[in-house]
Amino acid sequence: MHLLGGVEAGGTKFVCAVGTGPDDIRAEIRFNTTTPEENLAQVIRFFQEHHAQTPLAAVGVAAFGPLDPDPSSPTFGYITTTPKPGWAHTDVVGPLREALGVPVGFDSDVNGAALGEHRWGxxxxxxxxxxxxxxxxxxxxxxxxxxxxxxxxxxxxxxxxxxxxxxxxxxxxxxxxxxxxxxxxxxxxxxxxxxxxxxxxxxxxxxxxxxxxxxxxxxxxxxxxxxxxxxxxxxxxxxxxxxxxxxxxxxxxxxxxxxxxxxxxxxxxxxxxxxPALGGRAGVLGALALAEAARAGAPSGHQQSAEKS
Amino acid sequence: MHLLGGVEAGGTKFVCAVGTGPDDIRAEIRFNTTTPEENLAQVIRFFQEHHAQTPLAAVGVAAFGPLDPDPSSPTFGYITTTPKPGWAHTDVVGPLREALGVPVGFDSDVNGAALGEHRWGxxxxxxxxxxxxxxxxxxxxxxxxxxxxxxxxxxxxxxxxxxxxxxxxxxxxxxxxxxxxxxxxxxxxxxxxxxxxxxxxxxxxxxxxxxxxxxxxxxxxxxxxxxxxxxxxxxxxxxxxxxxxxxxxxxxxxxxxxxxxxxxxxxxxxxxxxxPALGGRAGVLGALALAEAARAGAPSGHQQSAEKS
Ligand SMILES: Nc1ncnc2c1ncn2[C@@H]1O[C@H](COP(=O)(O)OP(=O)(O)O)[C@@H](O)[C@H]1O
Ligand SMILES: Nc1ncnc2c1ncn2[C@@H]1O[C@H](COP(=O)(O)OP(=O)(O)O)[C@@H](O)[C@H]1O
Ligand SMILES: [Zn+2]
Ligand SMILES: [Zn+2]
The missing domain is CATH 3.30.420.40 (ATPase, nucleotide binding domain)
Structure with missing residues (x-):
C-alpha cells in the first residue's frame, strides 16, 4: 500500500492525516481555519515531517468551495469565488505540489467524502x-x-x-x-x-x-x-x-x-x-481517497471510476 | 452506415422512422397512442416492411415513463408504473425483439432526445x-x-x-x-x-x-x-x-x-x-441514436460514452 496524505480543508477547521485507509491512520493533526498563508504552511510542515521518514505517494485535498476541480483549467486547484474572507482565488494545489513534489488530488469536501464512502463506507x-x-x-x-x-x-x-x-x-x-x-x-x-x-x-x-x-x-x-x-x-x-x-x-x-x-x-x-459509515471521518478519509485517485492519475477524481477498487 | 429504426413513443402520439441520421430519414410514420396491442402491432408492421427490403441493424425506443431502462433487470424494456390507462407494466422491448430479431435499445423519451442532441445537435x-x-x-x-x-x-x-x-x-x-x-x-x-x-x-x-x-x-x-x-x-x-x-x-x-x-x-x-438543435425531431432522432447504441451493445445507452462518435 502507498502511504498517502489527506487534507480536509473546512470552513472552520483543517484536518490532515497520513495513512492508507480507515484502519491505518499513522498521524493526524487539526487546526483552525485562519489565512491561506498560515494554513498552507501548517499543512506543508506536517506532511514534510512524514515525507522525510516515509515518502508520501500523493496528497489529496477535500476543500470548502466554490473551487475549481477541472484539471484542464488554468485555475485548477484553486478555491475560487468563496465569500469566506481572505480565501477567494486561493491556489491550494500549487504550493502543496511545489513543496512536496507529489501528485495532489483536489475536489470539494462533499465529493471527497462521497469518494471515501464509496471506497470504504x-x-x-x-x-x-x-x-x-x-x-x-x-x-x-x-x-x-x-x-x-x-x-x-x-x-x-x-x-x-x-x-x-x-x-x-x-x-x-x-x-x-x-x-x-x-x-x-x-x-x-x-x-x-x-x-x-x-x-x-x-x-x-x-x-x-x-x-x-x-x-x-x-x-x-x-x-x-x-x-x-x-x-x-x-x-x-x-x-x-x-x-x-x-x-x-x-x-x-x-x-x-x-x-x-x-x-x-x-x-x-x-x-x-x-x-455516513465513516462518521465524522468521512471528510479526511475522502481526502485520502482523492490522494489515491491522484496517484493513479486522476487529479480531481475526474477519471475515478466505480470499477476501480 | 447501418440502417436503424427509431420509435418515439409519446403519451399522445407515436413516431417511427427508418434511417441513419438527421440527413437520411428514409421513411417515417405517425399514429395516435391508443393501446399497447394496437400500437406495438403498428410499429412492428412498419419496421417489418422495411426490414424485408433492407435489413435493420437495430431498433431504438424512446418512451414515456416511468419505465425500466436497466438491462440487468427482469422488467428491462417495460413501461412500468405509468398512470396512463392501459399502459402500466407493458413489455415494449420483448415483442419488438421477437418480431424483428434485432437488438432493441430502450430509454426514456428525454434521455433519447438528449442522446440525439449529443450526437447531432x-x-x-x-x-x-x-x-x-x-x-x-x-x-x-x-x-x-x-x-x-x-x-x-x-x-x-x-x-x-x-x-x-x-x-x-x-x-x-x-x-x-x-x-x-x-x-x-x-x-x-x-x-x-x-x-x-x-x-x-x-x-x-x-x-x-x-x-x-x-x-x-x-x-x-x-x-x-x-x-x-x-x-x-x-x-x-x-x-x-x-x-x-x-x-x-x-x-x-x-x-x-x-x-x-x-x-x-x-x-x-x-x-x-x-x-434543441434538432427541433421537434429530437425525439425520433434520439430513438435512432438509442438504436445505434443498442447495435454497439448498449441496450439503454448504459454504456454509451461521450467518447463514442
Ligand atoms: N450534535 C449536534 N446537533 C445539532 N447540531 C449540531 C451538532 N453539532 C454541530 N451542530 C451544528 O452543525 C454546525 C457545524 O457543522 P459541522 O458539520 O460540525 O462543521 P462544518 O460544517 O463547519 O464542517 C453548527 O451550526 C452546529 O450548531
Ligand atoms: N406553440 C405552442 N405554444 C404553447 N404551448 C404549446 C404549443 N404547442 C403545444 N403546446 C402545448 O404543449 C402541450 C403538448 O406538448 P407536446 O410537446 O406538443 O406533446 P407531448 O408532450 O404530448 O409529446 C399541450 O399542453 C399544448 O397546449
Ligand atoms: Zn443560497
Ligand atoms: Zn408531480
Whole structure:
C-alpha cells in the first residue's frame, strides 16, 4: 500500500492525516481555519515531517468551495469565488505540489467524502449516489455513472430553491445570496438564528426538528427526482441528531406520494437515506481517497471510476 | 452506415422512422397512442416492411415513463408504473425483439432526445448536460460524465418541489400525485387549466408567460445547483413560445444572484439555456441514436460514452 496524505480543508477547521485507509491512520493533526498563508504552511510542515521518514505517494485535498476541480483549467486547484474572507482565488494545489513534489488530488469536501464512502463506507459498489452534509453550510456531492460529479463546475446543492412554509416559519433564511434557499432554511446557523439557540442545545422534542426534517426532505425529494440516486448519505454536525433520520424517511415518502415505486424507497427507505459509515471521518478519509485517485492519475477524481477498487 | 429504426413513443402520439441520421430519414410514420396491442402491432408492421427490403441493424425506443431502462433487470424494456390507462407494466422491448430479431435499445423519451442532441445537435462534445421537455408533461434527462442518466431508475425531474407563489398564483397545480410540483405548475395542461385557454392561444404579452418563465427558471436553478450541467436544452410544445427563452435567461440569472460565477451563466446564458438543435425531431432522432447504441451493445445507452462518435 502507498502511504498517502489527506487534507480536509473546512470552513472552520483543517484536518490532515497520513495513512492508507480507515484502519491505518499513522498521524493526524487539526487546526483552525485562519489565512491561506498560515494554513498552507501548517499543512506543508506536517506532511514534510512524514515525507522525510516515509515518502508520501500523493496528497489529496477535500476543500470548502466554490473551487475549481477541472484539471484542464488554468485555475485548477484553486478555491475560487468563496465569500469566506481572505480565501477567494486561493491556489491550494500549487504550493502543496511545489513543496512536496507529489501528485495532489483536489475536489470539494462533499465529493471527497462521497469518494471515501464509496471506497470504504456506505456507498461501496454503487455507481450513482449522493453525499449531503448539513453543518455550517449545506452541501452535496456524489457520483453519477461511477464518477464524481463535476460538469460546468461542481454541484452547489445547498442553493437550490425549495418551498418555504411562510405560515409555519416566518424566518427569512440565512443565505447571503438567496435568503431562503435550501441551505438558507436548513443549515446549522439557520437553526440557531431562527430559534435563538444553538442546534446542539435544542432537545429532540423541540418543534425545530419537525421543520428541519421537512426542509431536508424537500431537498432530498428534489435530489431523488433529478438524479435518481441509489442511496443518499447524510452527514455533518446537524445530522448527529439521529432522531432526524426517521422523521426524514417519513416525510420523503409522504412527499413522493408513491410516485416512484421502487422498493428501495417504498419499502426500505431506512437503508436508502443513511448516515455516513465513516462518521465524522468521512471528510479526511475522502481526502485520502482523492490522494489515491491522484496517484493513479486522476487529479480531481475526474477519471475515478466505480470499477476501480 | 447501418440502417436503424427509431420509435418515439409519446403519451399522445407515436413516431417511427427508418434511417441513419438527421440527413437520411428514409421513411417515417405517425399514429395516435391508443393501446399497447394496437400500437406495438403498428410499429412492428412498419419496421417489418422495411426490414424485408433492407435489413435493420437495430431498433431504438424512446418512451414515456416511468419505465425500466436497466438491462440487468427482469422488467428491462417495460413501461412500468405509468398512470396512463392501459399502459402500466407493458413489455415494449420483448415483442419488438421477437418480431424483428434485432437488438432493441430502450430509454426514456428525454434521455433519447438528449442522446440525439449529443450526437447531432446542441450537446455535441459535452459530457454533462440536461434535456428538458415542457409539453403535456414536464420531464428531463441527460448525460453526466458522458453517459445517460440512470441510477435507481431514471430522472423524474418534473416532480421536484419548487416554491409556489400562492399570492400571484392561487392555482393549485395539475399533478395527480403532488399537485404543485414543477410539472404540476408549469406543464402545458397546467397553463391551460390555470388560464382556461390552451397555451398555444395565449398571446406573448399575456401575464401567463411571466409566471411560466418564473416557474421554469426555478426548476432550472435547481438543476444547475444539483448537476452543474454544461448546457440545458429545452424542448417540447410549450417552448415553441420562443419569447420564453429571454425571460427564462433573465430570471435564472436573477435567482442565482451571481452565486455561480461562471461566464457560461453570468455572460453567455443565451448559449447556456437553448432550444434543441434538432427541433421537434429530437425525439425520433434520439430513438435512432438509442438504436445505434443498442447495435454497439448498449441496450439503454448504459454504456454509451461521450467518447463514442
Ligand atoms: N450534535 C449536534 N446537533 C445539532 N447540531 C449540531 C451538532 N453539532 C454541530 N451542530 C451544528 O452543525 C454546525 C457545524 O457543522 P459541522 O458539520 O460540525 O462543521 P462544518 O460544517 O463547519 O464542517 C453548527 O451550526 C452546529 O450548531
Ligand atoms: N406553440 C405552442 N405554444 C404553447 N404551448 C404549446 C404549443 N404547442 C403545444 N403546446 C402545448 O404543449 C402541450 C403538448 O406538448 P407536446 O410537446 O406538443 O406533446 P407531448 O408532450 O404530448 O409529446 C399541450 O399542453 C399544448 O397546449
Ligand atoms: Zn443560497
Ligand atoms: Zn408531480
Amino acid at each position: 456506505a456507498a461501496q459498489g454503487l455507481d450513482t449516489f449522493v453525499y449531503i452534509t448539513v453543518g455550517t453550510g449545506l452541501g452535496g456531492g456524489g457520483m453519477v455513472n461511477g464518477k464524481l460529479m463535476h460538469g460546468l463546475m461542481h454541484p452547489e446543492m445547498g442553493h437550490m430553491q425549495i418551498p418555504h412554509d411562510w405560515d409555519a416559519d416566518p424566518y427569512p433564511g440565512f443565505c447571503t445570496y438567496h435568503g431562503d434557499c435550501w441551505e438558507g432554511l436548513a443549515c446549522g446557523p439557520a437553526i440557531q438564528d431562527r430559534w435563538q439557540f444553538p442546534a446542539e442545545e435544542l432537545p429532540p422534542g423541540h418543534p425545530s426538528w419537525h421543520l428541519e426534517a421537512h426542509y431536508l426532505a424537500l431537498g432530498l425529494v428534489n435530489i431523488i427526482c433529478l438524479l435518481s440516486p441509489q442511496r443518499i448519505i447524510m452527514g455533518g454536525g446537524v445530522m448527529q441528531q439521529r432522531h432526524l433520520f426517521p422523521k426524514i424517511h417519513e416525510k420523503v415518502r409522504t412527499l413522493l406520494n408513491n410516485y416512484i415505486q421502487k422498493p428501495a424507497i417504498t419499502e426500505h427507505i431506512e437503508e436508502y437515506i443513511v448516515p | 446542441a450537446a455535441q462534445g459535452l459530457d454533462t448536460f440536461v434535456y428538458i421537455t415542457v409539453g403535456t408533461g414536464l420531464g428531463g434527462g441527460g448525460m453526466v460524465n458522458g453517459k445517460l442518466m440512470h441510477g435507481l431508475m431514471h430522472p423524474e425531474m418534473g416532480h421536484m418541489q419548487i416554491p409556489h407563489d400562492w399570492d400571484a398564483d392561487p392555482y393549485p397545480g395539475f399533478c395527480t400525485y403532488h399537485g404543485d410540483c414543477w410539472e404540476g405548475l408549469a406543464c402545458g395542461p397546467a397553463i391551460q387549466d390555470r388560464w382556461q385557454f390552451p397555451a398555444e392561444e395565449l398571446p406573448p404579452g399575456h401575464p401567463s408567460w411571466h409566471l411560466e418563465a418564473h416557474y421554469l427558471a426555478l426548476g432550472l436553478v435547481n438543476i444547475i445547483c444539483l448537476l452543474s450541467p454544461q448546457r440545458i436544452i429545452m424542448g417540447g410544445g410549450v417552448m415553441q413560445q420562443r419569447h420564453l427563452f429571454p425571460k427564462i435567461h433573465e430570471k435564472v440569472r436573477t435567482l442565482l444572484n451571481n452565486y455561480i460565477q461562471k461566464p457560461a451563466i453570468t455572460e453567455h446564458i443565451e448559449e447556456y439555456i437553448v432550444p
